[in-house]
Amino acid sequence: MSSLREKKAWKALTEHHPSIASKHLRDLFAADPDRAERYTLEAVGLRLDYSKHRIDDDSLNHLFALARESDLEAKRDALLSGAKVNVTEHRAALHTALRAPADAHIEVDGKNVVPEVQATLRQMETFAEAIRSQQWKGFSGKPIRHIVNIGIGGSDLGPVMVCQALRHYSDQRLQLRFVSNVDDTDFAEAVRDLDPAETLFVVASKTFTTQETMTNAHTARDWLLQAAGGKIEAVARHFVALSTNADAVTGFGISTDQMFGFWDWVGGRYSVDSAIGLSIMLAIGPARFREFLAGFHAMDEHFRHAPLERNLPVIMGLLNVWYTNFFGTQTVAVLPYEQYLSRFPAYLQQLTMESNGKRVTAEGVTVDYDTGPIFWGEPGTNGQHSFYQLIHQGTRLIPCDFIAFAESLNPLGKHHDLLIANVIAQAEALAFGKTADEVKAEGTPAELVPHKVFEGNRPSSLLLAEKLTPALLGSLIALYEHSVFTQATIWGIDPFDQWGVELGKQLARTVAAEFDGDEAELKHDSSTNAAIRWYRQHRRPV
Numbered sequence: 001m002s003s004l005r006e007k008k009a010w011k012a013l014t015e016h017h018p019s020i021a022s023k024h025l026r027d028l029f030a031a032d033p034d035r036a037e038r039y040t041l042e043a044v045g046l047r048l049d050y051s052k053h054r055i056d057d058d059s060l061n062h063l064f065a066l067a068r069e070s071d072l073e074a075k076r077d078a079l080l081s082g083a084k085v086n087v088t089e090h091r092a093a094l095h096t097a098l099r100a101p102a103d104a105h106i107e108v109d110g111k112n113v114v115p116e117v118q119a120t121l122r123q124m125e126t127f128a129e130a131i132r133s134q135q136w137k138g139f140s141g142k143p144i145r146h147i148v149n150i151g152i153g154g155s156d157l158g159p160v161m162v163c164q165a166l167r168h169y170s171d172q173r174l175q176l177r178f179v180s181n182v183d184d185t186d187f188a189e190a191v192r193d194l195d196p197a198e199t200l201f202v203v204a205s206k207t208f209t210t211q212e213t214m215t216n217a218h219t220a221r222d223w224l225l226q227a228a229g230g231k232i233e234a235v236a237r238h239f240v241a242l243s244t245n246a247d248a249v250t251g252f253g254i255s256t257d258q259m260f261g262f263w264d265w266v267g268g269r270y271s272v273d274s275a276i277g278l279s280i281m282l283a284i285g286p287a288r289f290r291e292f293l294a295g296f297h298a299m300d301e302h303f304r305h306a307p308l309e310r311n312l313p314v315i316m317g318l319l320n321v322w323y324t325n326f327f328g329t330q331t332v333a334v335l336p337y338e339q340y341l342s343r344f345p346a347y348l349q350q351l352t353m354e355s356n357g358k359r360v361t362a363e364g365v366t367v368d369y370d371t372g373p374i375f376w377g378e379p380g381t382n383g384q385h386s387f388y389q390l391i392h393q394g395t396r397l398i399p400c401d402f403i404a405f406a407e408s409l410n411p412l413g414k415h416h417d418l419l420i421a422n423v424i425a426q427a428e429a430l431a432f433g434k435t436a437d438e439v440k441a442e443g444t445p446a447e448l449v450p451h452k453v454f455e456g457n458r459p460s461s462l463l464l465a466e467k468l469t470p471a472l473l474g475s476l477i478a479l480y481e482h483s484v485f486t487q488a489t490i491w492g493i494d495p496f497d498q499w500g501v502e503l504g505k506q507l508a509r510t511v512a513a514e515f516d517g518d519e520a521e522l523k524h525d526s527s528t529n530a531a532i533r534w535y536r537q538h539r540r541p542v
């Protein structure tokens with residue numbers, strides 16, 4: 001049996017679970033008039049109402065005990081102090097240093113990393129001002145009007161999500177595009193209507209070796225050079241690199257003056273607040289980018305200092321453990337009632353699933369409990385008219401994170417009232433449902449009653465804030481980052497590596513080489529061999 005199952009608090013939770021599983025949220029609320037008040041926490045501009053979860057004080061106390069028995073506080077402090085918590089790669093995971101104040105002192109291998117972080121920020125700011133003020137000119141003397149970020153995974157999802165989320169705060173004279181997929185169409189559609197003379201490519205890649213990104217970057221260079229009459233000097237006016245790999249950047253033809261660096265202690269999915277965020281800074285400007293970072297930092301401080309019982313990311317993380325391991329839930333739905341957050345669920349998929357999708361502990365022992373749930377979601381109210389049916393009446397239990405704001409950034413008549421009425425009503429409907437008696441009392445024909453019953457007892461968190469600002473968005477991202485860390489700590493896994501992406505990459509290299517290779521040499525299984533042969537016969541020669 002694993003050490004997790006042997007923990008006192010785990011055993012207590014196992015014993016306690018049936019008493020809660022047999023209770024309905026209707027009863028929990030009826031028995032406790034102060035429930036909403038007691039299970040609502042406000043910190044860093046975020047208000048989390050977790051009263052509609054299938055918990056009582058005992059459940060919470062056992063979960064906090066489990067966190068303590070798993071050394072969450074000491075492990076959190078190790079994370080924040082720059083210890084090598086990414087054990088399989090022998091690296092720190094110091095994304096929190098990227099948003100620490102300029103006078104902070106955080107060491108990795110005996111060296112304070114904060115001055116370098118601040119120096120890179122200043123370098124980014126100088127460049128962003130040059131582009132935004134139109135002083136920076138392209139090869140033909142025209143200012144830059146289009147920014148194309150080329151990157152994938154953490155070098156794409158963060159900038160995409162944040163640029164979308166903060167469009168309201170963006171300089172509308174600059175148009176942002178993102179190319180991530182190696183699919184030709186992604187590049188072709190991104191640049192179809194752009195003038196190369198006015199386009200800046202931001203090549204974002206921590207390693208600067210990622211196949212998709214390098215392929216797109218070379219295609220972008222050819223596209224530019226074709227328009228610039230083959231003049232190689234044009235590249236310097238139209239390409240910058242965001243990377244940790246100076247040699248590869250220089251090898252590509254981008255001078256290190258136009259490289260914005262970061263460090264191996266910044267994981268890809270934790271890099272949106274590093275130089276990888278340059279396209280965000282270009283869009284919203286340096287001052288707002290600093291506000292964005294301050295929002296992260298405020299949540300980091302809350303995570304560091306608040307007692308576990310009043311710690312938002314800890315509570316959110318423990319609730320995920322509770323459902324995953326004791327209710328056997330498989331997924332978490334993230335449902336922002338804010339159009340600007342339309343890419344937030346996609347962003348969270350990498351953050352949560354690449355971090356906690358592990359089946360061995362940090363020590364390499366196979367786990368005998370479930371780990372990271374599947375995260376998914378879409379903005380409300382759209383989801384209500386498609387998949388919410390399953391959340392309300394299906395056979396699966398799906399905890400939901402609802403996110404909403406008091407203020408609309410684009411007020412139009414009654415729209416916002418209706419939007420917020422919907423999110424509040426959905427949480428209510430999921431929790432309390434509608435009984436057969438209530439359905440009958442509405443005069444429903446007997447044969448339809450079972451179809452119209454809502455069982456309820458479906459849990460959700462309601463996360464509310466005044467308004468979507470750069471700072472609030474930073475806090476919201478950090479909230480999920482630390483929730484992920486909390487879960488990983490309980491499960492004893494390394495949330496900062498991602499070995500699971502390697503096999504596919506490796507095999508793709510082999511297969512790509514075989515498209516032009518010798519037929520007799522195919523040594524895969526019969527299905528893989530057949531697919532390779534089929535493609536060889538049908539593909540258009542390059």
Ligand SMILES: O=P(O)(O)OC[C@H]1O[C@H](O)[C@H](O)[C@@H](O)[C@@H]1O
Nearest residue numbers: 153154155205206207210268501
């Ligand atoms: O930034 P890069 O080095 O190009 O990496 C881009 C992405 O690809 C990798 O395969 C990892 O799965 C991601 O964590 C990473 O964000």
